[in-house]
Amino acid sequence: MKKLGEIIYTSDVSEGPAAGKRESHVPKIEVKKEEDYYKIKVWVGPHPNTVEHSIRWIEVFFYEEGRQFNPISLGRFEFEPGLVEPFAKLKVKLEKKGIIYALSYCNIHGLWENRVPLE
Amino acid sequence: MKKLGEIIYTSDVSEGPAAGKRESHVPKIEVKKEEDYYKIKVWVGPHPNTVEHSIRWIEVFFYEEGRQFNPISLGRFEFEPGLVEPFAKLKVKLEKKGIIYALSYCNIHGLWENRVPLE
Amino acid sequence: MKKLGEIIYTSDVSEGPAAGKRESHVPKIEVKKEEDYYKIKVWVGPHPNTVEHSIRWIEVFFYEEGRQFNPISLGRFEFEPGLVEPFAKLKVKLEKKGIIYALSYCNIHGLWENRVPLE
Amino acid sequence: MKKLGEIIYTSDVSEGPAAGKRESHVPKIEVKKEEDYYKIKVWVGPHPNTVEHSIRWIEVFFYEEGRQFNPISLGRFEFEPGLVEPFAKLKVKLEKKGIIYALSYCNIHGLWENRVPLE
Numbered sequence: 435m436k437k438l439g440e441i442i443y444t445s446d447v448s449e450g451p452a453a454g455k456r457e458s459h460v461p462k463i464e465v466k467k468e469e470d471y472y473k474i475k476v477w478v479g480p481h482p483n484t485v486e487h488s489i490r491w492i493e494v495f496f497y498e499e500g501r502q503f504n505p506i507s508l509g510r511f512e513f514e515p516g517l518v519e520p521f522a523k524l525k526v527k528l529e530k531k532g533i534i535y536a537l538s539y540c541n542i543h544g545l546w547e548n549r550v551p552l553e
Numbered sequence: 554m555k556k557l558g559e560i561i562y563t564s565d566v567s568e569g570p571a572a573g574k575r576e577s578h579v580p581k582i583e584v585k586k587e588e589d590y591y592k593i594k595v596w597v598g599p600h601p602n603t604v605e606h607s608i609r610w611i612e613v614f615f616y617e618e619g620r621q622f623n624p625i626s627l628g629r630f631e632f633e634p635g636l637v638e639p640f641a642k643l644k645v646k647l648e649k650k651g652i653i654y655a656l657s658y659c660n661i662h663g664l665w666e667n668r669v670p671l672e
Numbered sequence: 673m674k675k676l677g678e679i680i681y682t683s684d685v686s687e688g689p690a691a692g693k694r695e696s697h698v699p700k701i702e703v704k705k706e707e708d709y710y711k712i713k714v715w716v717g718p719h720p721n722t723v724e725h726s727i728r729w730i731e732v733f734f735y736e737e738g739r740q741f742n743p744i745s746l747g748r749f750e751f752e753p754g755l756v757e758p759f760a761k762l763k764v765k766l767e768k769k770g771i772i773y774a775l776s777y778c779n780i781h782g783l784w785e786n787r788v789p790l791e
Numbered sequence: 792m793k794k795l796g797e798i799i800y801t802s803d804v805s806e807g808p809a810a811g812k813r814e815s816h817v818p819k820i821e822v823k824k825e826e827d828y829y830k831i832k833v834w835v836g837p838h839p840n841t842v843e844h845s846i847r848w849i850e851v852f853f854y855e856e857g858r859q860f861n862p863i864s865l866g867r868f869e870f871e872p873g874l875v876e877p878f879a880k881l882k883v884k885l886e887k888k889g890i891i892y893a894l895s896y897c898n899i900h901g902l903w904e905n906r907v908p909l910e
């Protein structure tokens with residue numbers, strides 16, 4: 435019986451049926467440092483967007499270097515099927531280095547993650 | 554016993570203790586039409602942002618003209634207290650006129666709504 | 673332009689097309705006092721449960737007597753369309769009297785509320 | 792840079808600081824078959840429940856045997872810090888065998904998973 439962490443598809447998947455779904459499901463992450471904040475943009479796609487098949491939500495986490503337990507959930511963003519594109523922009527105050535993780539969920543194709551270092 | 558709808562503070566509240574909290578709690582809404590989409594920006598503040606007191610989430614609804622029942626929930630956006638600012642940007646496909654509603658929740662000061670027409 | 677609070681259907685609606693949807697959409701609430709806790713049960717239905725039409729979520733609020741601002745959001749409960757019934761059970765510590773509110777959302781028939789006193 | 796799936800603590804963790812937090816953080820899962828439904832109970836604890844430190848939410852997933860992509864998110868359950876215990880009961884229609892996963896989030900101690908077979 436696999437652990438949940440082992441059935442999350444990742445940006446690195448390169449074989450099996452998931453490989454062909456990678457481009458349309460792995461969340462893209464862009465981080466921009468502004469004065470006091472980071473602007474984090476996360477999105478998925480192009481991906482179908484219908485009631486029967488869409489990216490239902492994205493959740494963003496932060497692994498903070500030096501923190502004893504990780505990660506911190508930064509936010510959850512839910513998108514009405516058929517109407518709203520899987521796109522989120524966060525304005526975040528982070529004072530340490532670490533890793534930004536994004537997790538997206540397609541109701542047909544499961545959980546997909548990606549990550550970028552925050553330096 | 555008041556109905557839930559009657560205890561949501563609105564952008565119009567002008568008396569009692571809520572009047573003094575209006576500026577910091579009513580969600581601001583900006584709608585911009587792009588080619589195929591509307592970009593809807595919703596945010597609250599300036600407002601304190603600590604674990605003990607923050608804007609926990611914003612939910613966005615659409616009242617579609619001519620639809621028999623309304624509204625449609627477009628999305629829910631949750632913000633980690635102390636770290637993430639109450640700010641959401643939606644990319645939405647809407648084909649009819651109507652009203653965009655935003656509802657924000659402060660764990661100390663309750664539910665606050667605002668609305669703009671979509672024309 | 674109506675306020676959001678004015679377009680939430682209530683357990684009292686008795687005319688127009690909403691009256692016919694009342695039985696299947698108004699959240700039912702049951703509160704039971706146990707030693708240190710209240711057990712709050714909230715559910716909706718019988719209601720269709722398909723990907724195209726279902727009760728997507730229920731949110732539960734508490735109006736605490738004597739608190740300057742209300743309500744407090746006690747929890748949000750989301751149900752996978754087609755698979756999970758709109759049913760939630762909460763174990764809650766409440767030390768004052770007040771009102772329990774439930775808000776449910778059907779993607780076709782909008783927002784519905786109900787309330788019971790907590791004594 | 793570890794993948795997100797690799798930083799989820801599991802019910803099997805047996806060394807390091809996480810081992811000492813296992814009892815209070817791993818979600819417990821109970822599945823009971825009733826006529827047409829499964830009743831799934833998920834809870835965490837005993838665990839502190841304050842605004843500064845609590846189990847913020849539990850999410851339940853289903854790995855369906857024979858489905859090409861997995862898992863399915865069955866529901867998300869959020870608990871107001873300090874007031875609501877991390878406890879969820881789901882009434883679910885499942886027609887295949889598989890695995891029920893629960894994922895819980897403590898704002899101080901991160902993500903924790905557990906799983907039981909559904910037979």
Ligand SMILES: [Fe+3]
Pocket residue numbers: 459481487488540541542543
């Ligand atoms: Fe997909």
Ligand SMILES: [Fe+3]
Pocket residue numbers: 578600606607659660661662
């Ligand atoms: Fe406030």
Ligand SMILES: [Fe+3]
Pocket residue numbers: 697719725726778779780781
């Ligand atoms: Fe309905």
Ligand SMILES: [Fe+3]
Pocket residue numbers: 816838844845897898899900
């Ligand atoms: Fe903890």
